[in-house]
């Protein structure tokens with residue numbers, strides 16, 4: 677039969693960048709304009725059927741508020757993939773995303789797949805981080821890169837398909 681893969685995935689990034697919204701869009705097809713801030717972390721699962729395999733994602737959605745920072749290693753330890761999320765309308769969140777990448781490079785496992793996720797792509801008029809800036813940082817650091825909108829669903833399924841396919845091929 678078909679190959680079955682289980683993958684632990686963690687979302688990291690500044691508060692309010694849309695981590696929970698991306699997961700809810702992917703898992704439930706829902707989006708809320710007033711999404712509550714995550715406390716600690718939240719756990720979701722989703723199964724993705726690809727041509728050559730079925731991927732079961734165990735998804736840890738961490739809280740972006742600084743006071744929860746010390747909990748993060750519990751969630752990224754043993755993860756197969758990390759999604760580092762920033763908000764294209766916030767340069768601060770991009771700076772914070774780079775800090776997460778550095779932390780993962782220092783302490784994460786060497787086989788961890790990292791993806792830089794530029795969320796809120798629908799907020800084009802408020803954009804502070806150029807697409808090329810995110811892309812260049814990703815390329816220089818060996819990260820996958822994608823621009824998404826949890827609000828419009830732009831590239832959200834594509835994001836998880838890309839991660840899923842990465843595991844199928846490796």
Ligand code: GTP
Pocket residue numbers: 689690691692693694695696697698708709710711712713714715738739740741795796797798799824825826827828
């Ligand atoms: P913490 O749990 O505090 O770390 O936040 P988070 O990163 O999980 O962000 P959350 O999903 O709670 O979203 C924060 C706010 O941004 C909410 O009001 C969402 O509705 C909004 N939001 C999330 N994604 C998008 C998006 O793609 N576009 C727009 N315009 N708003 C978004």
